[in-house]
Amino acid sequence: MKKNMAAARSKSTALYRLLKTSNTEFKAFMDTYNTLFADSPENTKSDHEQGVPMQGYRQGSSPELEQYYKLIHLMCTLGSVEKMYLPPALDLDQSVKENQKIFERMLASDLNVGAGDLVLDLGCGCGALASHVADLTGATIYGVNIERSQIEKAWENPNREQLHFMVGDFNKPLVFGDEMFDAVYNVQALTYATDLEATFREAFRVLKPGGKLVVNDVAALDNYDRDNEHHKLLIQHTRELTAFGGFWHASYWEDAFAKAGFDVIASTGRSAVEMIRKERALYDRFNKIAGALSRMRMIPKRVDTMLQRMNTNCASYIEAEELELITLNWYYVAQKPA
Numbered sequence: 505m506k507k508n509m510a511a512a513r514s515k516s517t518a519l520y521r522l523l524k525t526s527n528t529e530f531k532a533f534m535d536t537y538n539t540l541f542a543d544s545p546e547n548t549k550s551d552h553e554q555g556v557p558m559q560g561y562r563q564g565s566s567p568e569l570e571q572y573y574k575l576i577h578l579m580c581t582l583g584s585v586e587k588m589y590l591p592p593a594l595d596l597d598q599s600v601k602e603n604q605k606i607f608e609r610m611l612a613s614d615l616n617v618g619a620g621d622l623v624l625d626l627g628c629g630c631g632a633l634a635s636h637v638a639d640l641t642g643a644t645i646y647g648v649n650i651e652r653s654q655i656e657k658a659w660e661n662p663n664r665e666q667l668h669f670m671v672g673d674f675n676k677p678l679v680f681g682d683e684m685f686d687a688v689y690n691v692q693a694l695t696y697a698t699d700l701e702a703t704f705r706e707a708f709r710v711l712k713p714g715g716k717l718v719v720n721d722v723a724a725l726d727n728y729d730r731d732n733e734h735h736k737l738l739i740q741h742t743r744e745l746t747a748f749g750g751f752w753h754a755s756y757w758e759d760a761f762a763k764a765g766f767d768v769i770a771s772t773g774r775s776a777v778e779m780i781r782k783e784r785a786l787y788d789r790f791n792k793i794a795g796a797l798s799r800m801r802m803i804p805k806r807v808d809t810m811l812q813r814m815n816t817n818c819a820s821y822i823e824a825e826e827l828e829l830i831t832l833n834w835y836y837v838a839q840k841p842a
Contacts, residue, residue, distance in 0.1 A: 518581035522807050525575065530806040534813070536572040539563070541743045545750045549726045552755045561749035564698035565650045565673045573651040576747060577630065579814050583786050588629040589692040589720075590746070590783065592774030592833040600779050607720075608633060611689060612640040614718050614770075614837050621686035622646065624710060626674045626703075627693025631658030631667060638666040643686070648672030674703050680710045687711070689718040692832060695748040700757070704764035714842035717766060722746075723754040723773060723834035727827055735829055741820030742830060754834050766838035773834045777825040780818060787815040 525533075545559035563569070573588075580588055584600035591603040598606070617623055619642035625634045628647025631654075638645045647669045649655050658669040672679065674690075675698050688707045697703045707717050729735050739751065754771060761768050791811055798808035824830045 514581055514586060518578040522575070522578050522582075522810070523803060525804075525806060525810075527806065529571075529575065530810070532571050533575045533810065536568045537744060537813075539566075539568045540572060540747075540749065541740070544743060545752075546724065546730055546739075547750075547752045547756050548724055548728055548730050549753045549755065550729075552753050552759075558700065558752060558756045558760070559750065560698040560700065561696050562698065563696075563749070564675045565696060569696065570651045572747065574653050575810065576814070577651070577654055579811060582790060583783055585783065586630065587632045587691075589633075590776045590779050590832055592776050592835075593778040594774070596778055600782050603779060604633075605636070608636050609640060611691075611718055611720070612637050615641065615643075615687040615689060615716055617641050617643040617687050619643065622684060624648075624678075624680070624685045624688040624707075626688065626690040626707070628654075628658065628669060629693075630654045631661055631669050633691060634658075634667060634669075635661050637689075642666075644668070646670075646680070646685070648674065648678070674706070675699075678706045678710055682709055683712045684710050685712065685715060687716045687718070689720075691720045692722065692748070694719065695722050695750045695752075697750065700750075700752075700760040701763045704760050704766065708765045708840055711840045713840055715840050716769075717761070717836075717838045717840070719757070719836045719838070720833055721757070722748040722751065722830065722832050723757060724751050725754070725773065725828045725830060728753075728829040735824075735827075738820045738824040738827070738829060741817035742824050745814070745817040745821050746832060748832075751830070757834065757836060761836065761838045765840065767841060768836060768838050770835065770837040773831040775825055776832050777822055780821055780825075784815065784818040784822075787811070791815055 591607040594603050594606045621643040623643045623645045625647040628634050628649045634645040634647045644666050650673050652671050655669050655671050758768050794808040794811050797803040798805050
């Protein structure tokens with residue numbers, strides 16, 4: 505009951521803040537699409553086979569990225585993805601949120617930590633995922649995230665003794681000491697890495713020997729052909745919908761782990777297409793309601809525009825996953841040698 509009430513309050517707060525969005529904030533948000541998602545770097549399977557170096561996400565952590573997440577997080581909170589990630593379809597009979605819980609139990613198990621251990625969440629968002637991992641493991645979680653409003657929301661979590669959140673940038677050296685953490689993880693945030701190997705080297709530095717680094721993130725798949733205009737269009741639509749930066753074949757991720765000093769224990773992809781179908785159905789209803797209220801001038805037109813933009817291109821994403829051009833959930837388990 506308490507969790508349901510907290511979720512309802514969170515959605516109400518998100519809606520209120522969206523309604524109070526200024527024209528300046530709205531314009532800045534809409535402008536981020538051209539700044540963040542135009543000419544983003546890509547490395548395909550063919551690139552890897554030809555020895556083409558990995559291209560990092562040039563913009564890295566930027567004011568535009570902060571502005572984008574400030575509002576996209578509010579829109580995600582209205583639906584099922586307040587945690588800012590779409591889980592793999594692990595149980596088709598369950599909701600998006602239930603599949604998140606299943607995924608997080610798998611993540612917690614692979615971290616292999618318990619009470620008294622310290623864990624680092626890179627790109628923690630509002631801390632909801634970290635809170636669940638803390639509940640599952642008993643470990644103390646430290647989280648860093650570039651966007652301050654999400655960190656301020658994370659600070660409101662009542663489970664504060666186990667949770668420590670701060671504004672931070674994984675594109676810069678981490679503020680933590682050597683061998684401080686028993687495990688490190690990331691879920692769908694590292695496509696904004698300017699140098700993925702450097703970020704992994706920092707994770708390696710702060711990990712204790714034998715500690716695990718678990719990453720679940722976007723990856724290009726074998727079938728993606730950058731010279732195929734239809735493929736490019738599907739990926740660009742997906743990028744705008746799901747807000748990922750760099751698009752790299754899974755082999756590049758594996759190389760970055762190895763070059764940073766890790767042993768890669770597991771590397772596998774899982775489709776999220778059925779989850780996006782569920783979320784699309786939910787936002788279709790939101791869009792109809794927002795459109796009607798906007799026409800009656802009961803809510804600002806800009807709110808309807810932002811929600812419509814978020815729900816645009818779902819069909820392209822679904823097709824891209826079905827063609828095996830992309831997955832939002834390539835799952836890696838790496839370990840620092842003991």
